[in-house]
Amino acid sequence: MRQEHLVSLNIHSNARSLPVVRGAVEQLASSEGFDATETHGLVLAIDEALANVIKHGYNGQSDQPITVTLSVVQSDTGRRGLAIEVRDQGRQVDPTSICGRDLDDVRPGGLGVHIIKAVMDEAAYSCPSEGGMCLRMVKFVGEHPSAK
Amino acid sequence: MGDRGRMGFTPVFSMLAIFFIGCAKPQHFRADIQSENAGDRILAIRKAGEAKDRKAVPLIVDRLDDEDDGVRFFAIIALERITGTRLGYDNSAPSSERNAAVERWREFVRRGGHLSKDESGVAVRGGAANGVEGGAAPH
Numbered sequence: 001m002r003q004e005h006l007v008s009l010n011i012h013s014n015a016r017s018l019p020v021v022r023g024a025v026e027q028l029a030s031s032e033g034f035d036a037t038e039t040h041g042l043v044l045a046i047d048e049a050l051a052n053v054i055k056h057g058y059n060g061q062s063d064q065p066i067t068v069t070l071s072v073v074q075s076d077t078g079r080r081g082l083a084i085e086v087r088d089q090g091r092q093v094d095p096t097s098i099c100g101r102d103l104d105d106v107r108p109g110g111l112g113v114h115i116i117k118a119v120m121d122e123a124a125y126s127c128p129s130e131g132g133m134c135l136r137m138v139k140f141v142g143e144h145p146s147a148k
Numbered sequence: 149m150g151d152r153g154r155m156g157f158t159p160v161f162s163m164l165a166i167f168f169i170g171c172a173k174p175q176h177f178r179a180d181i182q183s184e185n186a187g188d189r190i191l192a193i194r195k196a197g198e199a200k201d202r203k204a205v206p207l208i209v210d211r212l213d214d215e216d217d218g219v220r221f222f223a224i225i226a227l228e229r230i231t232g233t234r235l236g237y238d239n240s241a242p243s244s245e246r247n248a249a250v251e252r253w254r255e256f257v258r259r260g261g262h263l264s265k266d267e268s269g270v271a272v273r274g275g276a277a278n279g280v281e282g283g284a285a286p287h
Contacts, residue, residue, distance in 0.1 A: 005240055009218040010186060020190050020218065027225055 002074045003083060009070075013088075014062035015053045021046055021068050025084070028070055032082055033141045041119040042082065042139055048112035049086045049135055050131035055131060057090025065089055073138060089132040090148070095125035175199065181207040186216040193219065197226030205230060205262035209253045212237060214245065220246075227253070231262060 006028055011017035022043050029039040050066065058064040069085040098113060116123050122138040180192035181204060189211060196204035208230075211223040220239040226232050235256060237249035256262065 007217050007221040009190075009221075010216060011218075016191075017187055020187060020194075020222075023194060024218070024221060025275060 001076060004072045005078040006070045006072060009068045011066050011068065013050075013058045013064040013066055015054075017066070018050060020048065021050065024068075024070060025082075027071075029082060032072060032080060034082070034139075038139065038141070043139060045116045045119040045139075046062075046084055046086070048115045049084075052112045053086060053088045053133070055092060056093075057088045059091075073140075075140065079140040079142065081138055084137045084139075086121070086137075087128070087132065088134075092131065092133060093126045095127060095133075098125050116132070138145065175201050175204065177201075178204050178207060181211060186214075186219055187213070187225045189216070189219045190222045193222045197222075197229040200230050202230060202262050202264060206257045209250070209257055212239075213243075219250060231256075259285045 007022055007024060009021055011020060025040055025042050025046050029042050034042065046068070048070075053066055054060060054062075065088045067085075067090070069083075069087070071083040071085075073081050073083045075081070116135075116137065120137040120139045122136070124136050126134045126136070130136050161180065175196070176190040177195040177199075178187045178201070181196065183189050183192065193211060196208060197199075205227065207209055208223050208226050211219050212227075214220050214223065217239060224234055224237050224239055227237075235249055235252045237246065239246070241249075
């Protein structure tokens with residue numbers, strides 16, 4: 001997969017920063033050819049990802065650093081898409097333990113990971129050796145594979 | 149005579165009210181374009197772009213070589229929204245390429261290309277998105 005860096009956004013872990021990231025994602029999604037529904041999905045996914053970092057990674061602290069990196073990617077088969085990497089310096093957890101709760105467990109909240117995986121074509125957590133967590137998400141322009 | 153006086157007063161009063169309302173709407177976000185906080189700079193630049201605030205263009209041009217990639221990204225989006233051109237600027241290009249584009253933007257501002265025809269006395273020739281030819285017309 002080829003990747004071309006577009007922009008890195010250094011924000012703080014608070015709701016005030018969210019419009020900045022949303023605005024960048026909307027702008028780039030539109031210029032890369034995502035339709036309105038796909039763009040909405042991308043914004044939803046990044047909202048959920050950042051909400052998880054703030055709530056679980058930083059326990060609600062509002063002044064901690066988060067870096068969101070947006071890149072254009074092209075798959076080996078030529079599909080273009082947008083890669084979003086969310087990097088924090090918060091609490092590390094085993095990536096394999098990160099999964100949404102059972103969907104049959106009906107109560108508010110806790111569906112962020114489900115939403116991210118439903119919207120994006122790829123989503124993977126990792127624990128960088130420098131600390132914190134990294135979430136890399138990719139969405140390609142066009143129909144989501146699970147919709148076929 | 150009294151009626152004439154009232155008829156004359158109303159339009160004048162309305163014009164003055166519109167004038168003062170216009171003056172009383174300062175673009176508070178302009179100051180934050182130079183804030184020490186990158187997040188505040190981005191938010192202010194976005195507001196200027198949304199308001200198509202031509203008077204903020206020189207301040208935004210100064211942010212095209214901001215140390216923060218995100219600020220540069222939103223600066224060129226706002227400038228394109230306001231003026232209709234990018235003058236070949238790419239926020240993630242190597243600094244040598246960016247510097248050349250920044251210089252084109254500074255020249256654009258020096259020539260008053262960001263001002264409306266009434267303000268600058270020159271015609272703005274916009275609409276050349278991503279191009280380098282969308283500057284102000286020659287004097």
